[in-house]
Amino acid sequence: MNNPIKIAVDAMGGENSPSKVIKGIELHHKKSKDVFYNIFGDKKKIEPLINNTSLSDKIYKIIHTENLIKDSDSPLSAAKKGKDTSMWLSIQSLKNQESDAIVSAGNTGALFVIAKLNLKMIENIDKPALSALWPNKNGMNVVLDLGANIECNEKNLIDFSLMGSALHKSLFENEDAKVALLNIGSEELKGNNIIKNTYQILNEKKNSLFDFKGYIEGNNIMKGEVNVVVTDGFTGNIALKTAEGTANFITSELKQALNSTFVGKISALLNIKNLNKFKNKLDPRLYNGAILLGLDKPVIKSHGSTDEIGFANSLKVCEKIIKGNLIDKIKENIK
Numbered sequence: 001m002n003n004p005i006k007i008a009v010d011a012m013g014g015e016n017s018p019s020k021v022i023k024g025i026e027l028h029h030k031k032s033k034d035v036f037y038n039i040f041g042d043k044k045k046i047e048p049l050i051n052n053t054s055l056s057d058k059i060y061k062i063i064h065t066e067n068l069i070k071d072s073d074s075p076l077s078a079a080k081k082g083k084d085t086s087m088w089l090s091i092q093s094l095k096n097q098e099s100d101a102i103v104s105a106g107n108t109g110a111l112f113v114i115a116k117l118n119l120k121m122i123e124n125i126d127k128p129a130l131s132a133l134w135p136n137k138n139g140m141n142v143v144l145d146l147g148a149n150i151e152c153n154e155k156n157l158i159d160f161s162l163m164g165s166a167l168h169k170s171l172f173e174n175e176d177a178k179v180a181l182l183n184i185g186s187e188e189l190k191g192n193n194i195i196k197n198t199y200q201i202l203n204e205k206k207n208s209l210f211d212f213k214g215y216i217e218g219n220n221i222m223k224g225e226v227n228v229v230v231t232d233g234f235t236g237n238i239a240l241k242t243a244e245g246t247a248n249f250i251t252s253e254l255k256q257a258l259n260s261t262f263v264g265k266i267s268a269l270l271n272i273k274n275l276n277k278f279k280n281k282l283d284p285r286l287y288n289g290a291i292l293l294g295l296d297k298p299v300i301k302s303h304g305s306t307d308e309i310g311f312a313n314s315l316k317v318c319e320k321i322i323k324g325n326l327i328d329k330i331k332e333n334i335k
C-alpha cells in the first residue's frame with residue numbers, strides 16, 4: 001500500500017472484545033484496501049482470532065499489552081492505571097504520529113480523559129464536543145454535543161456549529177451544511193438566554209461553512225430540513241437516549257406484531273424488502289461511531305455493546321473523516 005491511512009485500534013475495549021474488534025476489522029478491510037491497522041491489546045488473545053480471518057499480516061501490526069481499562073473504572077483511576085493499557089497506548093500512537101486516528105469501544109469517560117491528557121485542543125476551541133450521526137428523511141444529521149459538556153456558553157455552541165459543519169462536510173462533501181439550535185420552540189423568544197444570544201450571533205454573523213436555519217424542536221430533528229443539530233451535552237444526551245429507546249421500541253413492537261399471527265407472518269414475507277429497508281434505517285449499528293471534536297487528532301468512540309458490524313462502521317467513519325480532512329476544515333474556520 002502506498003501511504004495508507006493508519007488507524008489505531010483499541011482491541012480490548014467494550015463487550016465481546018477483542019473478538020468483535022477483529023471481525024470488524026475484517027469486515028471493514030473487505031471494502032477499504034488502503035488502511036493499515038495498529039492493533040493494541042493482548043497478543044495471545046488477538047493472534048488466534050486473526051488467524052481465523054482472511055487478513056494479511058501486511059495490513060496490520062499488533063502492539064502487545066495485557067493491561068486494559070475496564071468499563072467499571074472511573075476516568076481518574078483509568079488515567080492513573082493508564083500508560084500501559086491498550087487505550088492509552090493507542091492514543092499515544094496518535095500523539096506520536098504513528099497513527100492518523102484512533103477507534104475504541106472502551107470506557108467513554110476514560111477515553112475522553114486520556115485523549116485530553118495526550119492530545120492538544122485545536123487553537124481557539126475551549127471545549128471538545130461529542131458528535132454522532134442520526135438518520136433523517138433526506139440523509140444524515142450530525143448532532144452535538146451528546147454528553148461531553150453538561151453546561152455550555154454562547155462561544156461553545158458557536159464552536160460546535162462550526163465543528164459539526166466541518167464534520168458533515170468531511171463525511172458528505174457534496175452536501176451543504178445547514179445548522180439549527182435544538183430548542184423548546186421555533187420562535188426567536190423561546191429558550192434560555194444562552195440559546196437566544198447564540199441565535200442572535202449566528203443569525204447576524206454569516207460564514208461560508210454553513211447556513212444557519214434558526215431553531216429546531218426535538219420532533220423535527222429527523223425531517224431532514226437541517227443536517228447539523230447543536231445543543232449542550234446534557235440536552236443532547238437525553239435526546240440521544242430517547243431516540244435510541246424509541247427506535248428499539250418501534251422495531252420490537254413491529255416484530256412482535258408481525259410474528260403474533262399467521263396473517264402477520266404472511267404479510268411480513270410479502271413485504272420483506274420494505275421491512276428490511278425500514279430495519280436498516282433504524283439499525284444503530286449502521287450509524288455507530290461517535291466523534292470527539294475539538295482535539296487536534298481524530299478520536300472515534302464505538303458503542304461498547306455493538307457487534308462487528310457496528311465496529312466496522314466506526315472504522316468507516318474514521319476513514320472518511322481522515323480522507324475528508326476534518327481537522328484541517330475545523331482549523332480553517334475556527335477563529
